[in-house]
Amino acid sequence: MIVKMKKYTFLVYHKDYGHFLDSLQEKGVLHVKERGSTNIEGGEQQDKLLLLNRIQEAIRFLEKKIDPNLNGGLAPIRQGNEILQYLDNLTHQYELMEQSISFIKKDVAVLEPWGSIDWRTIEKMENEGWSISFFSAPIRNWKPEWETNYNAFQIAQNSGNVLFVTITRRDEKFEIEADKVNLPRKELEVERTEIAKLHQEKNNIDGELRSFAILNISSLRHYKNQVLQEFDFDKVVLNTNKVAEGKIALLEGFIPVDREVEFQKFLDNEALFYEAGIPEVTDKVPVLLKNNRFARLFEPIGDLYTLPNYHELDLTAFYAPFYWLFFGFCVGDTGYGLVLMSTGFIMARKVSLRFKRIMILLGFLGISTILFGLISGTFFGMNLYELRIGFYASLDDLLKSKNTDINQALFKLSLLLGAIQVIYGMFVKVANEIHQTGFRSAFSTIGWIIILFGIGIHLLMKKIGIDLTTVAIVSGIILFVGFLGAFIFSNPERNILINFALGFWGAYNMATGLMGDILSYIRLFALSICTGILGYVYNSIAFSLAPDIPVVRILVIALILIVGHSINLMIGILGAFVHPMRLTFVEFYKNAGFSGGGKKYLPFKNRIIN
Amino acid sequence: MEPITFAYIGIALMISLSGVGSAYGTTIGGQATIGAMKKNPDAFGSYTVLSALPGTQGLYGFAGYYIFSSGGVLSANITMLQSAAVFSGSLACGLVCFFSAIRQGQIGASGIAAIGSGHEFFGNTLILAAFPELYAIISLAGVFLINAAIV
Numbered sequence: 001m002i003v004k005m006k007k008y009t010f011l012v013y014h015k016d017y018g019h020f021l022d023s024l025q026e027k028g029v030l031h032v033k034e035r036g037s038t039n040i041e042g043g044e045q046q047d048k049l050l051l052l053n054r055i056q057e058a059i060r061f062l063e064k065k066i067d068p069n070l071n072g073g074l075a076p077i078r079q080g081n082e083i084l085q086y087l088d089n090l091t092h093q094y095e096l097m098e099q100s101i102s103f104i105k106k107d108v109a110v111l112e113p114w115g116s117i118d119w120r121t122i123e124k125m126e127n128e129g130w131s132i133s134f135f136s137a138p139i140r141n142w143k144p145e146w147e148t149n150y151n152a153f154q155i156a157q158n159s160g161n162v163l164f165v166t167i168t169r170r171d172e173k174f175e176i177e178a179d180k181v182n183l184p185r186k187e188l189e190v191e192r193t194e195i196a197k198l199h200q201e202k203n204n205i206d207g208e209l210r211s212f213a214i215l216n217i218s219s220l221r222h223y224k225n226q227v228l229q230e231f232d233f234d235k236v237v238l239n240t241n242k243v244a245e246g247k248i249a250l251l252e253g254f255i256p257v258d259r260e261v262e263f264q265k266f267l268d269n270e271a272l273f274y275e276a277g278i279p280e281v282t283d284k285v286p287v288l289l290k291n292n293r294f295a296r297l298f299e300p301i302g303d304l305y306t307l308p309n310y311h312e313l314d315l316t317a318f319y320a321p322f323y324w325l326f327f328g329f330c331v332g333d334t335g336y337g338l339v340l341m342s343t344g345f346i347m348a349r350k351v352s353l354r355f356k357r358i359m360i361l362l363g364f365l366g367i368s369t370i371l372f373g374l375i376s377g378t379f380f381g382m383n384l385y386e387l388r389i390g391f392y393a394s395l396d397d398l399l400k401s402k403n404t405d406i407n408q409a410l411f412k413l414s415l416l417l418g419a420i421q422v423i424y425g426m427f428v429k430v431a432n433e434i435h436q437t438g439f440r441s442a443f444s445t446i447g448w449i450i451i452l453f454g455i456g457i458h459l460l461m462k463k464i465g466i467d468l469t470t471v472a473i474v475s476g477i478i479l480f481v482g483f484l485g486a487f488i489f490s491n492p493e494r495n496i497l498i499n500f501a502l503g504f505w506g507a508y509n510m511a512t513g514l515m516g517d518i519l520s521y522i523r524l525f526a527l528s529i530c531t532g533i534l535g536y537v538y539n540s541i542a543f544s545l546a547p548d549i550p551v552v553r554i555l556v557i558a559l560i561l562i563v564g565h566s567i568n569l570m571i572g573i574l575g576a577f578v579h580p581m582r583l584t585f586v587e588f589y590k591n592a593g594f595s596g597g598g599k600k601y602l603p604f605k606n607r608i609i610n
Numbered sequence: 611m612e613p614i615t616f617a618y619i620g621i622a623l624m625i626s627l628s629g630v631g632s633a634y635g636t637t638i639g640g641q642a643t644i645g646a647m648k649k650n651p652d653a654f655g656s657y658t659v660l661s662a663l664p665g666t667q668g669l670y671g672f673a674g675y676y677i678f679s680s681g682g683v684l685s686a687n688i689t690m691l692q693s694a695a696v697f698s699g700s701l702a703c704g705l706v707c708f709f710s711a712i713r714q715g716q717i718g719a720s721g722i723a724a725i726g727s728g729h730e731f732f733g734n735t736l737i738l739a740a741f742p743e744l745y746a747i748i749s750l751a752g753v754f755l756i757n758a759a760i761v
Contacts, residue, residue, distance in 0.1 A: 519751075530670065534672075574662055
């Protein structure tokens with residue numbers, strides 16, 4: 001259900017406006033109406049937005065650094081911008097350490113195969129006119145005459161290459177079949193010591209960051225709320241109209257009807273003029289949902305798509321039971337249902353408030369999964385009909401006597417549930433149309449519902465065996481009434497002849513659309529048997545692959561079953577989450593005449609909790 | 611060619627085409643995820659879900675085999691008519707699953723890229739990515755109905 005809103009318009013003297021906005025923010029109930037798109041490019045608002053991003057990144061970074069076993073030695077820094085500055089310095093130093101370590105490691109990697117080189121001796125020799133060169137060549141290319149021609153000394157062999165040094169006179173030019181290596185003039189041990197030292201410094205900075213995180217993260221979060229509050233305030237100022245040469249500020253907004261009384265008391269103490277009224281059809285009124293405890297669990301699912309617009313019906317309570325059923329259908333295994341139900345309800349007591357509702361929803365979806373697991377006779381991949389366990393034996397006999405089996409029955413059930421939801425959606429559409437624009441706008445939908453029921457009654461009466469004349473008369477009357485609604489009076493504002501012509505287009509859309517929509521529900525059956533088949537396969541693999549050694553066999557079976565069924569459950573949950581959602585947002589919403597595009601109710605309020 | 615051979619060729623095509631399609635589809639999503647992680651690493655959960663969506667087509671191919679196998683039609687006594695039905699149903703299922711998985715992966719990848727750039731498109735992408743899958747499901751339903759008709 002969408003909470004009713006009242007529209008308020010305020011006229012405030014410009015000198016009192018700042019104080020009025022402070023009080024309004026303190027009150028925290030008014031959703032400010034936006035004046036179209038406000039350009040924040042290059043302004044203070046954009047700077048605040050960038051600052052908010054920076055703060056959020058800093059918070060994310062510090063959250064990863066928090067170590068609850070550490071008691072920080074540093075004193076907390078109070079000012080938000082000082083915290084950011086200090087953090088930037090620390091992370092900059094850390095990055096510099098990492099870069100330095102990386103550079104030195106490269107040098108060490110080059111020097112390591114050569115071992116310790118005495119560069120002082122090499123310098124002395126170079127000063128005396130000698131040239132010492134370092135070469136690398138494949139071992140097969142090594143020529144013994146290099147030792148005599150170029151005073152070549154092998155230093156090491158590394159990955160199929162020979163590393164060697166030549167000592168020649170500086171003015172002696174020579175060509176050699178080897179790659180010259182330019183070594184950095186550094187001592188290997190010195191470099192290794194430097195790396196160790198830098199690692200130590202890096203660890204120190206990391207320790208400092210961890211202490212810093214514990215002490216300052218709350219202050220940073222507080223700073224974020226402060227900046228957000230200022231950002232909201234500036235946004236409201238941007239959405240204010242200035243009239244009478246800037247002397248009067250005009251602000252519009254919406255509040256929930258149940259908060260009106262206390263809001264009026266607040267306004268009576270303010271020096272301003274205001275007007276309250278019912279929002280117009282053209283107003284983009286914010287949406288606040290209020291549903292029963294069961295339907296409220298499904299609101300996050302609706303949020304993934306779009307909120308309803310204020311002037312139409314909220315469909316959460318209408319689709320919630322179907323989503324619940326479809327999820328269970330798609331997973332359809334009693335064992336998996338027990339796991340989901342117990343996990344959901346147990347974890348709901350342990351997780352934070354943010355995840356509590358999701359866990360409770362999981363628990364309820366587990367109940368539906370158990371229900372469909374019992375119907376389909378599946379328990380952790382075991383087919384109870386085939387195993388003929390308990391009453392499933394007599395159920396199996398009953399199905400066989402009717403020349404069918406449980407899979408055929410589930411196939412038909414998926415189509416039946418689809419037909420029920422689609423027709424139910426059409427009834428909801430009638431309610432939606434009456435709610436928005438009055439009874440006359442619902443004639444077309446009512447007409448089509450009557451036609452569909454007329455066809456259904458016609459087929460049913462023929463199947464029962466009622467005489468054809470009665471069938472013709474009864475269904476004829478019903479179809480005629482439906483025809484009037486769908487073809488003649490479909491649009492009360494339009495000419496009857498145009499309605500009649502467009503009725504054929506409506507008929508084509510109804511026939512093809514209805515067929516496509518109902519067929520779409522086959523996915524429930526397909527997902528259900530896929531989950532069951534995979535569970536069966538994991539059971540077969542576990543028992544056939546396990547070796548015939550007493551204890552080992554049990555362990556292997558248990559391991560394969562746990563891993564296999566866990567994977568199957570995760571894949572099953574993914575499909576069961578996505579496909580019923582798709583059926584809701586496409587098939588059900590379409591047939592229910594849902595438009596969406598609603599904006600969430602976000603009151604202008606204080607962000608800082610003292 | 612023996613009718614049973616003809617039938618099993620169809621089964622092989624169904625399982626392999628649907629499996630390959632899923633492999634391609636999930637790979638496309640996975641590659642997009644690696645790229646998006648560089649910009650927005652916090653949304654990995656959303657990327658995983660969208661990348662995993664094309665995985666179901668491979669299951670449908672396998673489920674199709676199971677439907678034929680459990681119906682008892684895959685035996686040495688299979689008639690030419692039955693084997694033709696198995697082959698054609700399997701081929702249809704395999705081809706549809708192959709292409710729908712790849713295209714679904716591409717939709718998922720676009721959504722992943724958009725989320726990586728900071729847009730809140732998770733729900734919208736989920737809905738759009740489920741569209742190509744309908745046809746894979748209908749092909750599986752076709753296999754189911756064909757099996758019911760020939761058993």
